[in-house]
Amino acid sequence: MLRHFPKTLTAIGFGMICSATALSAEGLVVSNWDGYMAPDAIDAFNTASGNSAELVLHGTNEEIMGKLIASKGKGYDVVFVSSPFAEVLHNLGLAEELDHAKIPNIANLYEQATKLEHDPGNAFSVPYAWGTTGLCYRSDLVADAPDSWMDLLAPADAVRGKTTMLATDRWLLGAGFLAKGYSVNETDADKLGEVRDLLIEAKDTLLAYDDATFYAKLVSGEAELVHAWDGWCNYGIAENADIKYVIPSEGSDLWVDTMVILKNSENKDAAYSFVNFILDAKNHGWAAENILYKVPNEPAMSALSADMFATFPNMGITPDVLIGYEQLRDVGEATRAYARAVSEIKAAD
């Protein structure tokens, strides 16, 4: 949920500057992670539509959510957020109920992408990218190819001290939930406690918690096995072909980043045409080609070269496989229990 996290600090600063401009702008305001769509996408959209859309950036979901909740969604028209946050926007009544007639390109979505647990039928969100969370490793350094979450949580002696885990609450706990065979949205206190203890034990064997540079650690050889999003593992694969990605046998979560139109948008027509513009196979395909994420757009994925799938095998994970994994959902009040469990893990000696 923090796809483009590396420069959180700058992003926060940016966000503050940008939010000031966002409120004064008259055209369409789109908020997205830095680098998550084609650099010229906004210009191309403006040329095609005669609009004067403007892009603002957020570093994390939480950052844009804070602003949207504080402003009741005013000042923004389209936001890119991960699915649990789209769900929250919907629950808060801030997300527009989508009129599909205004988004003809929605037909480009895989059928599976219209049946997502968080929003069946795409009533309030349109998926932009999707993928899995698994293990990314150096096949030339790790003797036995990992195939279980326990290979990360209780690593073989040779790999001890050379593994990293994602630090964000939901994914950190997710690895534990999946290893135990629980739902990634488990809220039962006892089960959460078990997972916390498992992750405290795992902490001893870690090199670091890392959300942003884990693939670089693999490339340098500093780490040999890391907890990773498939798209980010591809950044490592691009630099070293010995890096491989595997979904452990216990499964993965299905993460989905979505586009949401705000109910309080004053440029709804433009907002719809922007979403429609992005769903165009060529525009949507940009994300797959350039940031190496799977997009739920059938013609866009079919247009990718065979090379692409050969070099980055996880690009070929099929929609059927993806939809088989459980999505992270908003867990409401349990968020606090999750945050506490993570604090306990991180504070443990």
Added chain:
Amino acid sequence: MTDRKSLYLMTPALAWLTGLMVIPCLLILVLAFFRRGIYGGIEYTFTLENIWLVFDPLYAGIFVKSATIAGTSALIAVIVGYAAAYAIAAAPSRRQPMLLFFAVLPFWSNYLVRTYAWIVLLNREGLIASVVHSLGYDGELPRLLYTESAVVVGLVYNYLPFVILACYAPLSRLNPEVIEASRDLGGSGWTTFRRVTLPMTAPGIATGFVFVFVLSIGNFVTPALLGGGQFQMIGNLVYAQFLTANDWPFGAALSMFLIAIMMGLLTLQTFATERASGARKEES
């Protein structure tokens, strides 16, 4: 200067601080007394829950841990910094500005860049490791990065110039005749240092210590980068409440205690310095 003139001169700074620092801080602190909304917003019902939660053993423990790391860093920085300041103050006076310039040189580069530089230096495939390996050592080195010591080293390195400057000021003002007098009266070098130099420069040491402590205890970048996220300091906890847990009220409560600790220490230090300089004035 007349009172009115000094008031005029101070107004811009006061307005700046009040408008851009005091008021925003108060606005955040007030949040500590409200509830977190179910989706992360603020529910405006009064509660003391967030304040009590700070005293929960888990979070109180993180405070103690942060204080230990900050205290260790401050202590090391004071020892290293005082020695450096002493050497600079003892150097020929025409060389002192140059030496001071070198001491504060790191401040001219970005904090993040400096911290990342340590990662390049310390990581398992980093500069130190490759130098050692190129000298023919084959075994695994002890882990240098992502440890508590790495965090302490990073904090000391980043804040050392503060200590050097804080200690250099009283050391350079020290009247050499006082030292000579002590020596004339039969005090050995060590006794002179311990009974004359050290007490007279204590305010500088206190200032340096408090600075490093206060800056370290709230720091979240260094533990995140050099500690590999494995050492949660209070700054990281506050960061997480605001940016990932979306629990602003609890984040505000934590910051309130952090600010209270910092203000308490700074006040103590100000009083101590004033008393020390007051005492000296009375003597003279």
